[in-house]
Amino acid sequence: MSTHMATAPEQGSASSGDPILEVRELRKRYRADGPLVCDGLGFRVERGEFVAIIGPSGCGKSTLLRMMSGLLAPTSGTVALDGRTISKPPPEMALVFQDYTRSLYPWLTVEKNVRFPLAGDKKMPAAEKSRRVAEALASVGLTGFEGYYPGALSGGMQQRVAIARAMAFQPQILLLDEPFASVDALTKEGLEDTLLDVRDRLRDAGNTMLMVTHDIDEAIYLADRIVILSKPPCVVAEELQVRLPQPRTQVETRSDPEFLRIRAYIHDVMGLTHQRQAVPGQQN
Amino acid sequence: MENRLARVGWRLLPWLLPVTVLVLWEYGGRTSDSIYLPPLSDVLVALREDWVWEGAQDDLLPSLQRFALGYVLGAVLGIAFGLAIGSSRRVAEYTTPTMEFLRALPAVAVLPIAVLLFGLGNGMRISIIAFGVLFPVLVNTIAGARSVRQERVDVARMYGLSRLQVIRRVVLPSAIPMISAGLRVGLPIALIMMVVSELVGGQNGIGFYLTQAQSMFDIAGMFTALLILGILGNVINAAYSWVENRRLHWASHL
8 A cells, every 4th residue: 555645636427417428337247157347337428528437457448338339238237328228339429449450441541441431321422421531531630641551551540540530420429449559659649639639629519539548647638537447347436537728738738737646646546556665775 | 794694594494394394295205106195296286276266166165154154153152151151150050060061072073963953054064163162262251251350340330330231341351361262272173173064965165175085086185175274274373363463452461
């Protein structure tokens, strides 16, 4: 146990206002005799919020995300979108996966990958589709790469294609499953800022973002609110407000005393802080 | 200068063996008394007489038509069944034992049954070729469809694609590299089944020509049929590689 407990930042779940997504008493077992992955998990997300969900690895974050997106049926409990319980992937949602190499379609060009979510929409005119695709690619800085195949791009660029694909769909809720976990640290900072840019552009449209991550710093840097999950079977351990000034920048935001305070607190909550022994004979 | 000479030498090396074989063939044919080894030049004369161009129209063209029809039929059925079995566990449970049984049958052994069922016409020959092609394509399509990344299916489901659309737009393209390997294996099998099916009760085709030449003791004629088949096999294989290289460049990033 740590000797100095970080002072608690402002806690709190979404104020009742206008929840777009509500998760109630969610439980999941993959097999009838298997272990519980989630045990009565519940929280709400307000319209326009950016919520980050963090938890120790293996705590069922991805399971939770698949249940929230309607891809996986919970054993019990409900996920409600705008008050309606969902039973299949709702048209208002888009999802960006962690591993871009597995979620992009390597047989389609960048342009066709981004157009993929719109291809089935017979009512939308082709010109509107092209406009959305061009806009989405521009918003992640990939104009000019339309004709490339994903395999010819770097990892960071491929993940930007995946984000652009979700943007072209213009979802009300964007779910992100550890979106930057498989890129290097520098690329990751760039992608985080790309995501914040996209978010600024969509904030007025009431766009909601929900990100699952195991990266505490990334969660604080990006989110308005953080939901911390417990060890498995997961429940909500704590919810924190992140009151950091906008716009956020990599250097200033990350050295803000509030950022450091939240960071220390989350480490405490997750039991990650441990006191290191001084090495004998070493002096500063 | 020496370098260039060496390079030309390396280029020519692969041709050394076939040229030697042909020269030995000619030499052996001329010096030996056996009627079973006509010299190459005699075979080439027979080739011109029998195959340019009337013979090509009478025997080569019908063979190629049956080959193409049977191959396409077998490939389409293999891909369709393969996708159904590969993307539905229930379909797989119902069909696997039957498939495994049929797959173990040598296609050639089915020939007498096919003759009884379809008679001695084109229907029998085409279905025999299709039967031979079906299984390598089917088995590879099943494996390809099963190896589709869950994330790619999930993405398509998130964007509201129906089960059938997911199969057509995600599972099928994901399986294409495997399917392509199956289609390649099917090519020589189709060629074999084409010849075999023409050996019984035919009126035309390369296999028919072969049996005619044999019954007339036209040894040179039999060799021309072998030459034609060898060239045909190589041309078809090269054409397939060319198409595959152009269409599957993305597959190395799967």
